[in-house]
Structure formats: structure tokens, C-alpha cells
Amino acid sequence: MAELTGWLLDLxxxxxxxxxxxxxxxxxxxxxxxxxxxxxxxxxxPNEQLRQLWRYLQSQPEVVELSRxxxxxxxxxxxxxxxxxxxxHPAQQPGLFRRAAGRFPELNFYxxxxxxxxHHAAAHGTFPLARCRVETDAENKVQALQxxxxxxxxxxxxxxxxxxxxxxxxxxxxxxxxxxxxxxERLACRLSLAHPRPLLLNLSAILRQQDPDLLLTLWxxxxxxPHLLELGQKWRLPLPLSRDPGMGVEHRPERTYMxxxxxxxxxxxxxxxxxxxxxxxxxxxxxxxxxxxxxxxARVTSLPVQSAARLSPGSGISAMQMVTALRQGVLVxxxxxQAELPKSxxxxxxxxxxxxxxxxxxxxxxxxxxxxxxxxxxxxMRHFNISPETVTHPENPSPLRGEGxxxxxxxxxxxxxxxxxxxxRGDWRLVPQxxxxxxxxxPGLIPLTLAPLLDKRLALKQRQxxxxxxxxxxxxxxxxxxxxxxLLVTCFGYLGYKNARFGRIxxxxxxxxxxxxxxxxxxxxxxxxxxxxxxMYVDGxxxxxxxxxxxxxxxxxxxxxxxxxxxxxxxxxxxxxxAFLPSRVDGRVPVANRYFGTFQDxxxxxxxxEARRGDTPPWIARRQVALIEALAQxxxxxxxxxxxxxxLRWLSxxxxxxxxxxxPSEQLLAAQKLSRALDEYRTPSPAARAAAQxxxxxxxxxxxxxxxxxxxxxxxxxxxxDLPTPPDRRSLDLARYQELLIRAVGAVVQPFGIxxxxxxxRARGSxxxxxxxxxxxxxxxxxxxxxx
DNA sequence: TACAGTCGGGG
DNA sequence: GTGTACGACTGTA
Numbered sequence: 001m002a003e004l005t006g007w008l009l010d011l012x013x014x015x016x017x018x019x020x021x022x023x024x025x026x027x028x029x030x031x032x033x034x035x036x037x038x039x040x041x042x043x044x045x046p047n048e049q050l051r052q053l054w055r056y057l058q059s060q061p062e063v064v065e066l067s068r069x070x071x072x073x074x075x076x077x078x079x080x081x082x083x084x085x086x087x088x089h090p091a092q093q094p095g096l097f098r099r100a101a102g103r104f105p106e107l108n109f110y111x112x113x114x115x116x117x118x119h120h121a122a123a124h125g126t127f128p129l130a131r132c133r134v135e136t137d138a139e140n141k142v143q144a145l146q147x148x149x150x151x152x153x154x155x156x157x158x159x160x161x162x163x164x165x166x167x168x169x170x171x172x173x174x175x176x177x178x179x180x181x182x183x184x185e186r187l188a189c190r191l192s193l194a195h196p197r198p199l200l201l202n203l204s205a206i207l208r209q210q211d212p213d214l215l216l217t218l219w220x221x222x223x224x225x226p227h228l229l230e231l232g233q234k235w236r237l238p239l240p241l242s243r244d245p246g247m248g249v250e251h252r253p254e255r256t257y258m259x260x261x262x263x264x265x266x267x268x269x270x271x272x273x274x275x276x277x278x279x280x281x282x283x284x285x286x287x288x289x290x291x292x293x294x295x296x297x298a299r300v301t302s303l304p305v306q307s308a309a310r311l312s313p314g315s316g317i318s319a320m321q322m323v324t325a326l327r328q329g330v331l332v333x334x335x336x337x338q339a340e341l342p343k344s345x346x347x348x349x350x351x352x353x354x355x356x357x358x359x360x361x362x363x364x365x366x367x368x369x370x371x372x373x374x375x376x377x378x379x380x381m382r383h384f385n386i387s388p389e390t391v392t393h394p395e396n397p398s399p400l401r402g403e404g405x406x407x408x409x410x411x412x413x414x415x416x417x418x419x420x421x422x423x424x425r426g427d428w429r430l431v432p433q434x435x436x437x438x439x440x441x442x443p444g445l446i447p448l449t450l451a452p453l454l455d456k457r458l459a460l461k462q463r464q465x466x467x468x469x470x471x472x473x474x475x476x477x478x479x480x481x482x483x484x485x486x487l488l489v490t491c492f493g494y495l496g497y498k499n500a501r502f503g504r505i506x507x508x509x510x511x512x513x514x515x516x517x518x519x520x521x522x523x524x525x526x527x528x529x530x531x532x533x534x535x536m537y538v539d540g541x542x543x544x545x546x547x548x549x550x551x552x553x554x555x556x557x558x559x560x561x562x563x564x565x566x567x568x569x570x571x572x573x574x575x576x577x578x579a580f581l582p583s584r585v586d587g588r589v590p591v592a593n594r595y596f597g598t599f600q601d602x603x604x605x606x607x608x609x610e611a612r613r614g615d616t617p618p619w620i621a622r623r624q625v626a627l628i629e630a631l632a633q634x635x636x637x638x639x640x641x642x643x644x645x646x647x648l649r650w651l652s653x654x655x656x657x658x659x660x661x662x663x664p665s666e667q668l669l670a671a672q673k674l675s676r677a678l679d680e681y682r683t684p685s686p687a688a689r690a691a692a693q694x695x696x697x698x699x700x701x702x703x704x705x706x707x708x709x710x711x712x713x714x715x716x717x718x719x720x721x722d723l724p725t726p727p728d729r730r731s732l733d734l735a736r737y738q739e740l741l742i743r744a745v746g747a748v749v750q751p752f753g754i755x756x757x758x759x760x761x762r763a764r765g766s767x768x769x770x771x772x773x774x775x776x777x778x779x780x781x782x783x784x785x786x787x788x
Numbered sequence: 789t790a791c792a793g794t795c796g797g798g799g
Numbered sequence: 800g801t802g803t804a805c806g807a808c809t810g811t812a
Contacts, residue, residue, distance in 0.1 A: 314802055354804060485799050493802030591807065613795060675793065685793055685812050
């Protein structure tokens with residue numbers, strides 16, 4: 001009997017028996033442990049069918065223990081009689097279940113398609129990088145397992161992970177790479193791809209010697225690792241990419257699917273066993289929160305690190321809900337099977353509203369405070385206990401399979417005298433406008449899942465604010481908070497997602513209804529306290545009051561709003577000035593989400609303008625940001641009087657730069673996503689034409705993939721960036737880029753009284769090489785910004 | 789002018 | 800393996 005303490009690295013089914021646990025021991029060694037871990041799935045339905053299923057499962061080769069028992073379905077008040085099938089070896093469960101489900105399509109199956117990691121998290125409280133104490137026998141079999149920390153610890157000590165980076169020297173989609181750049185502990189080298197044998201031998205030696213826990217690559221999923229594995233096969237020199245020699249690697253093919261209301265493309269993926277592979281180019285949102293965010297996501301969601309790095313946050317929050325359900329003994333349905341409650345047309349009109357959006361007072365405003373509800377929708381779900389099983393129709397409480405009840409047991413509707421809070425009677429709360437009621441008796445599945453997340457995110461942000469800017473822990477806190485943000489944001493969308501296991505459209509609508517009400521309450525509070533409300537957008541409002549320009553002066557309003565709504569709210573900042581833009585199509589109409597401004601601390605906020613769009617060429621975006629930064633530095637009197645001549649010089653300077661040919665082509669690249677297959681385009685967009693160019697060179701892109709291109713003269717008007725030959729510099733469509741720049745600049749200066757047409761006229765007449773003289777007070781600042 | 793195609797924002 | 804619904808805007812015909 002031996003005792004081991006360390007960090008949990010990896011967890012997966014052993015092909016023969018039980019679960020494999022990889023532990024990074026405090027002794028510095030990596031331990032491969034085995035643990036017996038049977039998995040149970042359930043089936044419910046007509047008795048006769050369950051009996052047949054029983055006989056069927058008994059006849060199968062897998063070792064299965066069968067029993068009849070009762071479990072709780074989230075939507076049924078009464079326990080559900082089920083058949084429990086306990087499969088001895090987790091690796092055999094998916095296959096057995098697939099056969100059973102195919103044979104008995106009318107039965108409802110539960111807990112049947114969850115990964116081993118989630119089952120293990122529910123059963124043992126494990127999560128990736130959890131600190132564990134393990135007792136093992138002589139054969140490295142786990143006899144006892146104790147988890148020593150929780151995902152909710154704010155700053156767990158970082159495990160001593162070993163990292164190895166592998167990168168091709170160039171983007172393989174753009175040009176054939178020549179080298180693999182390798183960087184590890186006291187190691188940096190470049191291996192030639194032209195000589196496969198030495199490459200493979202060297203890489204194998206490096207992997208053995210360094211024995212990294214994490215292989216961090218660029219294009220490792222989509223190109224590098226598949227390429228290396230292929231070479232390894234061809235030369236009969238297998239690479240030890242996985243730490244577990246018996247497991248090889250797992251390939252997941254590329255795929256496109258519909259989500260976010262659009263087509264999404266995910267490249268192929270390569271998963272390892274016993275160590276992790278993360279491809280910095282194929283990891284969703286990776287650039288936003290980095291490795292620290294990935295570890296944090298893995299810890300709180302219980303998803304393996306390699307999955308947490310690649311999956312969208314939707315699957316993260318979904319995993320958390322499933323673990324909550326498993327821990328509560330609530331069945332996790334195999335397929336989500338829910339229809340919306342029937343609704344009249346009039347109800348549809350009201351309930352299908354989303355967030356409240358106002359039309360701002362367009363133009364330039366000074367000393368404006370922006371206040372935002374913190375994680376508004378998740379906070380609403382928690383505060384009002386909104387969850388698929390708690391929201392229901394009062395006159396029709398049993399629409400599907402049962403009435404809304406709390407998680408921890410049955411709660412009968414009661415109607416005692418009116419409670420203290422308006423809209424609440426006993427255990428029931430009436431949702432404004434929708435005619436829905438929410439059971440308040442027991443915390444729902446979603447609020448239970450969300451509460452620790454909301455608390456931790458606030459704690460992280462607070463900790464981040466306490467730490468000095470130079471402290472590296474501050475960046476770590478920030479990365480973690482950013483990762484949490486995405487979990488919280490998608491949790492709301494998931495309520496309304498038709499295929500979510502724990503989604504229900506009525507719950508989704510209840511959330512937005514409360515959101516609208518909270519915003520209106522906030523508006524009333526602000527107006528009661530003498531503020532004028534310039535704009536409101538879903539969870540934020542922009543307010544102004546003569547004489548109010550310091551953060552402290554907003555505190556009474558914040559307290560009042562928190563008091564009236566019950567929801568947390570904070571000051572985002574006070575703008576020195578903010579400009580709300582009118583519609584480009586009709587200048588009389590303001591639009592809700594195109595604005596920019598500068599806060600008192602000098603930081604900028606931009607929404608909806610060209611610089612925020614992913615398809616804007618970087619050079620255009622940077623010119624626009626630089627211009628806003630310059631405007632932020634200008635004194636009020638300059639803004640009023642001397643702006644036009646200065647601006648025209650600024651513009652000529654930028655246009656001269658464009659014509660000079662000194663801007664790197666990458667800076668002029670537009671990037672757009674293909675929304676469909678090429679032959680499905682009815683009118684060929686620039687992106688479609690660029691994709692067609694690539695297709696004729698044998699590079700076929702699929703719907704959901706991005707295509708990068710330059711605007712060029714003549715037909716077809718674009719030049720795809722990943723074509724083998726770059727375009728002639730002289731064929732660049734400079735007039736097109738000039739127009740894009742003028743539009744971006746026009747949007748910024750419109751609130752300052754300068755019309756876009758004027759810029760266009762003057763630009764045409766300007767000499768190509770006008771010397772640009774910054775205003776004296778601006779010179780320093782602009783030099784600094786342009787450099788970045 | 790109509791409509792097809794693409795993007796954002798939440799934080 | 801998993802977010803929605805919608806409006807603004809641009810380019811093409």
C-alpha cells in the first residue's frame with residue numbers, strides 16, 4: 001500500500017478495465033494509476049419493453065449488473081421507475097448503450113452519453129488539476145481517492161507542469177513550412193521538415209527527454225501533428241506523442257455545424273493520452289484567456305484540459321449542469337425532448353422580445369456615466385430562481401411530463417397571503433408580462449450551477465483590482481475572470497437552445513422579461529434622482545447629470561438600483577465624452593450599438609464601429625483607433641474649432657502611406673467567413689470569389705471557414721491570401737481601401753460635425769505626398785500610438 | 789431599389 | 800457535440 005499526493009492530469013477509460021488516472025506527483029513523477037469505475041445508465045418506459053431490454057442486456061458479452069429502481073426526472077414530481085444498467089468497464093459502456101438504444105428506440109435513456117470525466121467528477125469530486133491524495137496497491141490500482149481542494153479556491157498553487165512548444169515556421173495554409181520550431185525547458189531548436197528521418201528521431205528523443213505534460217502547438221490539430229504522425233508511419237519511426245504508450249492518439253475529424261445562428265467550422269483535432277495537446281490556432285477563444293483561462297475552465301467545468309481548450313463555452317456550462325444533476329441524483333436525459341408550450345399569437349409578440357434596446361440620443365455627450373448590471377442574465381436566473389424545471393404556466397402546470405418543482409423535492413403550490421415582495425405569493429413568483437410563474441421553493445438546477453460561478457467571478461475581479469499592475473497574479477486573475485465571463489454569457493443562450501438537455505424557452509423568456517423590467521426600474525431610479533438617461537442597452541445605461549463627474553457621485557444611484565432590482569450593478573466608468581452614431585442609411589435615426597468614447601482614465605470604448613469588426617483590414621482598424629485616440633487627447637476648444645484642417649492633414653498622411661506601398665499586405669487583408677458551400681452562393685460575395693480562386697488551386701474551403709483576401713483591380717476584384725503567388729502590388733485596389741478608410745474615419749468624425757462626403761471630396765483633391773504636421777500637443781501621443 | 793451576405797454584443 | 804434572434808450595413812444585380 002502506497003500513498004501519493006499530487007495533481008490530477010488526465011482521466012480516461014482503460015481499453016481493458018476501469019479508469020486510467022494520471023497523477024503529477026509531488027515527487028515530480030508522473031504516475032499512471034488504474035481505478036475500478038463502473039458506469040450506470042438508466043432506461044424508462046413501458047414495463048414490457050424494460051423487461052425486453054433487461055433480457056437483451058443480459059445476453060450481451062459485456063459484464064452488466066441490472067436492477068430496477070427509482071430515479072428523479074427533473075420535470076416529474078414523482079420518482080420515475082427505471083432500469084439501471086451498471087457496466088463494469090467504462091470503455092464498454094458507449095458501445096453497449098448504442099446497441100441498446102438502437103434496439104429500443106421508444107425507451108427513454110438517461111446518464112448514457114456523458115464522458116467518464118463527468119461521471120468521475122460527480123462521484124468523486126475530481127476535476128482536472130485537482131489536488132488528490134491516493135492510496136494505491138502494488139499494481140498501481142487505486143484503493144482510495146481523496147480530493148484535497150475545490151474548483152472554487154481562488155488562487156490554487158500552480159502545479160509544476162512541463163511545457164513543450166512545437167510550431168511550424170509559417171502558417172501551413174498560406175505556404176509550405178520548412179521547419180518545426182521546438183522550445184522547451186532549456187531547449188530551443190529548429191528541425192528541418194525536408195529530412196524526415198532525423199526530424200523524427202530528434203523529436204522522439206526530445207519527447208522522451210523532456211517528457212512534457214503539455215504539447216503547445218500552432219496548427220498542431222490541423223496540420224503539424226497529423227503531418228508528423230504520417231511521416232512517422234511512412235518511415236516506421238512512431239512518435240511517442242501520447243504519454244500512455246498503449247493508447248496512441250485520438251483523431252477527431254473536421255466538421256461544420258450550425259450554432260450561434262451561423263455555420264461554424266472546426267478543424268480536425270488530435271487528442272493525446274497522459275499528456276495534453278493544445279493547438280493555439282484551433283482553440284476557441286484561446287487568445288482571450290490563454291493557458292490560465294483553459295486550466296480554470298477545466299477546473300470549474302470538470303472537462304478534461306484538452307476538451308476545455310477546444311470546446312465552446314456552451315459545452316462547458318452544459319457539462320457543469322450535468323455534473324450538478326448527477327450529484328443531485330437527477331437523471332440526465334440522453335436526448336433533449338422538449339417542445340415549447342402552445343402559445344397564442346399575441347403572447348408570442350410579447351414573449352419573444354429579447355433584451356431592452358433604446359435609441360440613444362445621437363451625437364456627442366460629455367461627462368456621461370455608464371452603469372452596467374454585472375452578469376445580468378445569470379444574476380437574474382439566480383435571483384429569481386429561473387431554471388427549466390421551475391418555470392411553468394399557472395393554469396396549465398403540467399404541460400409536458402410534470403409540473404415545475406424544485407430540485408430537492410416536491411413542492412406543492414401554496415397560496416398564503418401576499419408576500420413582502422410584489423409578484424410573489426408563497427412559493428410562486430409571477431413573471432411580469434408573460435403569465436408564467438416560477439417556483440421559489442427550492443433552488444433550481446441552473447441557479448445551483450450558476451451561484452458559485454457568479455461568486456467566484458466577482459471574487460476574481462475584486463482580487464484582480466487589489467493586486468498591483470506589475471504582479472503576474474493579476475494577469476492570472478484576469479484570464480480566469482474572462483474564462484468565467486464566457487461560461488456565464490452562454491448559460492443564458494443555452495436556456496433557449498432547442499437541443500440543450502436542460503433548456504426551456506419559457507425560462508429563456510422569463511430571463512429577458514426580468515432583464516427588461518430591471519432596466520426600466522434602473523431608468524426610473526436614475527430619473528427620480530435627477531439624472532437624464534441618454535441610452536439603454538440590454539444590461540447597461542448611460543446617464544448624465546449636471547455637476548456629476550466623479551465616480552463617488554454615482555454610488556447613491558447604484559445603491560438605489562441594486563435595492564430596487566435586487567441585482568448587482570456597477571459603474572463601468574465615466575466618459576469624458578461619448579458619441580452615439582446615427583444610422584448610415586438614415587442620418588435622422590440613431591442606432592443602438594454604434595458608439596465610441598473616452599473614459600476619464602484615457603481608455604477608449606468602441607462598439608459596432610469598423611475597428612470592432614473582424615472583417616475590417618487591420619490597417620483600416622488601426623487608423624480608426626488611432627484617430628479616436630488622437631481625438632481623446634484634444635482639448636475641448638480644439639474639438640470645436642480647429643478639427644477640420646488638422647483632420648484633413650491626418651487623412652492625407654494616411655492616404656499617402658497607402659499609396660506609398662509601404663503598408664505590409666497583411667495589414668490590408670480582409671477576412672470573411674464563408675456561410676455556405678461555394679455553389680450555394682446566389683450572388684458571389686468577395687469572400688466567395690476569393691474561395692473560388694483557392695478552389696481552382698485545389699484548396700477547398702468549407703462553410704464556416706474564414707477566407708482572407710486583398711481587394712484588387714479588375715476581375716474578380718479580390719486576391720485570396722493563401723494562393724501560391726502573391727498579387728502584384730500595383731494591382732491593389734487603392735481606391736477601394738481609400739473608400740474603406742474614409743468610411744471608418746467618417747464614422748468617427750461625424751459627431752464632431754464633419755461630413756463623410758467632405759472627406760471624400762477633399763481626399764480626391766489632395767496631393768499624394770502632403771507632409772503631415774500633428775498639432776503640437778498631439779505629436780508625442782501620436783508617435784507612440786502609431787508605433788504600436 | 790431589393791435582396792443576399794456578413795457581422796456584432798454580451799463582458 | 801451543441802447559443803439566439805435581429806438589425807445595421809455593404810455589395811451586387
